[in-house]
Amino acid sequence: MKMKEDENRRLNQALEDAVQGLQKAPTQEQLxxxxxxxxxxMQAGGQWIAAVETTPGASAALRPKIVQTADGGRWWYAFTSFDExxxxPDAVKSTFWADINSLFDxxxxxxxxxxxxxxxxxxxxQLDKTLIRIIKP
Structure with a gap:
């Protein structure tokens, strides 16, 4: 069952608040x-906006867009809201609402x-695979 948009927005706002708290006080407790x-x-059926791009070739399909960090790491990225x-800076052109649990899998x-x-x-x-495994039940 799809979560209502207002509930998804409220939960994602609570998440943004928690992340801001973590940025201000980067402690183990805040993490x-x-x-x-x-x-x-995630357990409430929440969704994030996932950035996607098309694959080249005849069978053009969508795949998650990748951002490379300064250390050379390659990451998918997503947003909690259209405002985010x-x-x-690169005006993400293609996105879709993605179930957080499925995105993690x-x-x-x-x-x-x-x-x-x-x-x-x-x-x-930044949720590396270790943190994702901690989050998932």
């Missing part, structure tokens, strides 16, 4: 709280990435 909020949003998406199965960066240009949370 645990933030991961708990991510788990609650609009902060992107796909990220864990994708060998070419390190994880998912949520809101990569503001209110950022």
């Amino acid at each position: 645990a709280h933030t991961l708990t909020v991510v788990r609650r949003v 998406q609009m902060k992107s 796909a990220a864990l199965a994708a060998e070419e990435i390190q994880g998912i960066i949520l809101n990569p240009w503001h209110c950022t949370l």
Whole structure:
């Protein structure tokens, strides 16, 4: 069952608040709280806006867009809201609402990435595969 848009927005706002708290006080306790909020949003059927691109060739299909970090890591990225998406310097052109649990499953199965960066240009949370495994039940 799809979550109501208002509920998804409310839960994602609570997540943004937790991430901002983590950025202000990067402690183990605040990280645990933030991961708990991510788990609650996921378990409630929450969704994020995933950036996608088309694959070249005759069978053009959509795949998650990858951002490369300064250390050479390759990550998928997603946004908690359209406001966060609009902060992107490269004007993300293609997105879709993705179920967080399904996005996590796909990220864990994708060998070419390190994880998912949520809101990569503001209110950022970098979820590597270790953290994703902690979040998932």
